[in-house]
Amino acid sequence: MRPNKRDELIRKSLEIFYRDGFHATGMDKLVKETGISKTSMYKHFRTKEDLILAVLRLRDENFRNWFYRRVEELAEAPPARLLAMFDALDEWFRSDGFRGCMFIKASAEYQDRGDPIHVQSAEHKRLLLDYATRLATEAGATEPASLARQLMLLKEGAIVIAAMTGNLDAAEDAKRAAATLLLAQLPA
Amino acid sequence: MRPNKRDELIRKSLEIFYRDGFHATGMDKLVKETGISKTSMYKHFRTKEDLILAVLRLRDENFRNWFYRRVEELAEAPPARLLAMFDALDEWFRSDGFRGCMFIKASAEYQDRGDPIHVQSAEHKRLLLDYATRLATEAGATEPASLARQLMLLKEGAIVIAAMTGNLDAAEDAKRAAATLLLAQLPA
């Protein structure tokens, strides 16, 4: 089983699911738009759900890799990196094809907290919270976990507002709020 | 055309759409669960979309009425009311059947910003931002619009995190962050 076609299917499906949603994307549409036959799809994935889970795994990997790298390029010291998260967010909002957070959308369509798709989406958020907590610890926050959770609230809020209202300056607002929080919760 | 049945249809449909999602709820399920015939439904609403729009109108009315009332019960002075928003949020998260924000979910399923469902969902967020801006102005904030936007980011973030991860303490985190912002951005 050569991984080429399989990876290509996941990559292309990601774009389509991200653009059109999960329930709104049928397997026949995937056949048409990816050019991959339905037989092949069902040889690689037993169900549509399995395909979606693979898509979410790729998305998680791509997004976190990009985000971590970008944050570390934009700033050196941990406190500055906490702020740089919102600069990276800003770049994402203004990039072509921005359509909000795929995991928020996935968990909105598969609401049951026992649903594998929901579980995996929540896991993505947990990993990003862990990252922020690590940064907050390195930055010397008195309560790093609490600070990280607060910053993540700003991040999620900015994503939702940017996607819903089209206000791409949401990251800027979030950054200003984050700066205020850092000023109050980091030792001078 | 007695409005009873129509209102009953909207009310019951709201619960089902909120619980199961929009695409995942077919008209046949609505027939089964509401006990109202399909013919009657299509006499009141030309399409499923029209029904969804009516549901969202009711949800907007109910939610904003409840939220405003609760905030005003919980605190008297405008600065305290800005904080009380997060106490109301906390009550909502812990209430039975909490399933996140219906408008975030609606805009996640109907992503095109031209889609009437998306437009109406965004309008709900705009109205709540207006309310927060009014409170921030009354509280004497130097930049009421900016402060209100920041507080709304915390609110949306808390809703998303509570719904996705089941962490119901999200409102508490948001309140702590909000308190920090108020301390910095309101005149002593």
Next chain:
DNA sequence: GACTAAACTGACAGATCGGTACAGTTTTGC
């Protein structure tokens, strides 16, 4: 009790849903 209008039932379109079966073609490794 007759008349009217609303709300009902149930069957039925036509399309699409996720998923399968089958027969034939291309690609791959050796």
Next chain:
DNA sequence: GCAAAACTGTACCGATCTGTCAGTTTAGTC
């Protein structure tokens, strides 16, 4: 050059999708 693996297109399954239609029951009013 040959066999195995991976692919393709097409036709199909039963279920479900939104929406329609003819015919019947229900309810209120004179």
